[in-house]
Amino acid sequence: MSTVSDFLAMGGYAAFVWPAYGVAAIVLGGITVQSVLGYRARRRELDRLQAASGGERRRRQ
Amino acid sequence: MHRYANPTRFMRLSGAILPWSAAAAGLCLAAGLYLSLFVAPPDYQQGETVRIMFIHVPAAWMALFVYAGMAVASAVALIWRHPLADIAACEAAPIGAAFTLVCLVTGSLWGKPMWGTWWVWDARLTSVLVLFFLYLGYLALVHAFDDPTRGARAGAILALVGVVNLPIIKFSVDWWNTLHQPASITKFGKPSIDPSMLVPLLVMAVAFTLLYVALLLVRMRAAIIERKLRALRFGAAAAVEIDSFAAPGRPAAPARPAS
Numbered sequence: 001m002s003t004v005s006d007f008l009a010m011g012g013y014a015a016f017v018w019p020a021y022g023v024a025a026i027v028l029g030g031i032t033v034q035s036v037l038g039y040r041a042r043r044r045e046l047d048r049l050q051a052a053s054g055g056e057r058r059r060r061q
Numbered sequence: 062m063h064r065y066a067n068p069t070r071f072m073r074l075s076g077a078i079l080p081w082s083a084a085a086a087g088l089c090l091a092a093g094l095y096l097s098l099f100v101a102p103p104d105y106q107q108g109e110t111v112r113i114m115f116i117h118v119p120a121a122w123m124a125l126f127v128y129a130g131m132a133v134a135s136a137v138a139l140i141w142r143h144p145l146a147d148i149a150a151c152e153a154a155p156i157g158a159a160f161t162l163v164c165l166v167t168g169s170l171w172g173k174p175m176w177g178t179w180w181v182w183d184a185r186l187t188s189v190l191v192l193f194f195l196y197l198g199y200l201a202l203v204h205a206f207d208d209p210t211r212g213a214r215a216g217a218i219l220a221l222v223g224v225v226n227l228p229i230i231k232f233s234v235d236w237w238n239t240l241h242q243p244a245s246i247t248k249f250g251k252p253s254i255d256p257s258m259l260v261p262l263l264v265m266a267v268a269f270t271l272l273y274v275a276l277l278l279v280r281m282r283a284a285i286i287e288r289k290l291r292a293l294r295f296g297a298a299a300a301v302e303i304d305s306f307a308a309p310g311r312p313a314a315p316a317r318p319a320s
Contacts, residue, residue, distance in 0.1 A: 011109035016174050020113040020167040021098075024120070027166075028272065031159045035276050039283040046286050049293050 068285045071145055075278045083275040089268035096261035104258070111258065113171040119266040120164040123273060124192060125227055127157030131199075132224045135217035145281070147213035148288075150220060151203055152280035156273055158196035165189060176240060184233035185241035188226060195223040209288075 010017040097115035104111035131153045138146035168186070169179045180186065199216050206212035234243040245254050254262075 010112070011103055013109045013174055016170045017109055017112050020116060020170040023166045023170075024116045024163045027159050027163050031156060032272075032276060035279045035283070039279050039286070042283050042286040042290060046290055046293070049290065049297075053293070053297070 068144065068288075072282060072285060075282055079275060079278045079282075082271050082278065086268055086271035086275050089264060089271055093261060093265035093268045096264055101258050101261045107175060110171055110174055113167050114258075115261050115265050117164060117167040117171060118262055119269045120160045120167065121189070122266055123160035123269045124157060124164050124189065125230060126270070127153050127160060127273060128192060128196070128220075128223070129227060131157060132220050132227075135220040138213065139217050139221070147210075147217070148281050148284045149277070150217060151213060152284055153277055154196050154200050154203070154216075156276050156280070158193065158200070160269070160273075161189065161193040161196060165193060181240050183240040184237035185230065188230040188233050191226055192223075192230060195219075195226060199223070 008014060008018075093115070097112055101112065101115070103109045107114075131150045134146045134150035134153065137143045138150060165186075168189075172181075173179050199219050202219055203212045203216035206215065234241050
C-alpha cells in the first residue's frame with residue numbers, strides 16, 4: 001500500500017504533477033468528445049433530411 | 062493534389078483512415094502514459110515534476126506544428142482555392158488551441174515548484190501566449206462572417222500573418238536569455254537527455270500527433286456534412302418558395318440539393 005501512496009505523492013510534487021495530467025486529460029478529452037458528438041449530430045441530421053427528401057439519394061459513404 | 066480535393070473522395074479516404082489513426086492514438090497514449098508515469102525515473106534536479114514535461118513538451122510541439130499546418134492550408138486555400146483547404150485550416154484551429162492551452166497550463170504547473178513562479182513575461186512564455194490568442198482570434202474572425210467563404214478568406218490571411226510568431230517562439234530561448242531553458246532535443250547532434258526520458262517523450266509526441274490526425278479527420282468530416290446540410294436546407298427552402306408560386310394541383314418538384 002505504501003508504494004501506491006508513494007506513487008500518488010509524486011515525491012512531494014503531487015499538487016503540481018496530477019493537476020497537469022488532469023488538465024491535459026480534460027482539455028484533450030473535452031475536444032475529442034466535442035468533435036465526436038458534433039460529427040454524430042450532423043450525421044444524424046443528414047440521414048434524417050435525406051430520408052425526408054424521398055430517399056432517392058442513398059448514403060454514399 | 063486536386064485528386065483529393067473532391068469531398069466525396071475525401072469522405073471515403075478519411076473514413077478508411079480514421080479508425081486506424083484513432084486506435085493507434087489510443088495505444089500510443091496508453092503506452093506513453095505508462096512510460097511517463099511508471100517507467101521514467103525522477104530527474105536528479107526536477108524530481109518527479111519531470112513527468113509534467115512528458116505532456117508539456119509534446120503539447121508545445123503540437124501547438125507549433127498545428128499552426129504551421131494551418132498556415133500551409135490557408136496558403137493553399139488562398140492560392141489554389143482548394144475546397145478542402147479552408148475546412149482543414151478552420152478545423153485544425155480548435156485542436157491547436159487545445160494543445161497550446163495544455164502547454165501553457167502544464168508549463169505553469171511546472172514553473173511554480175521549479176522556477177518559483179506560475180508565470181513570468183519571459184520571451185518564450187509570452188510568444189506562446191500570443192500563439193494561443195492567434196488561435197482564438199482566428200476562430201473568432203472565421204465565424205464572424207455570415208458568408209463562410211469570406212470568413213475563411215479573412216481567417217487565412219490572419220493565419221499567414223501570424224506565421225511570423227513561429228520563428229519567434231522557436232528562437233526566443235536563444236535570442237533572449239530569460240527564464241525558459243533552451244531546447245534539449247535538436248535535430249543535429251545528440252539530444253542532451255537520457256533515453257529513459259527521451260523515449261516516453263517521443264512516444265507521447267507520436268500519440269499527440271496521431272490524436273491530432275484523428276481529431277482533424279473527424280472535424281473535417283463533420284464540416285463537410287455541415288456544408289451538405291446547408292445546401293440541403295437551402296435547396297428545401299428554395300423548393301418551398303417555388304411551391305408557393307406553383308400552380309395549384311401540380312406536384313412540387315423534389316428538392317434537388319447541389320452536393
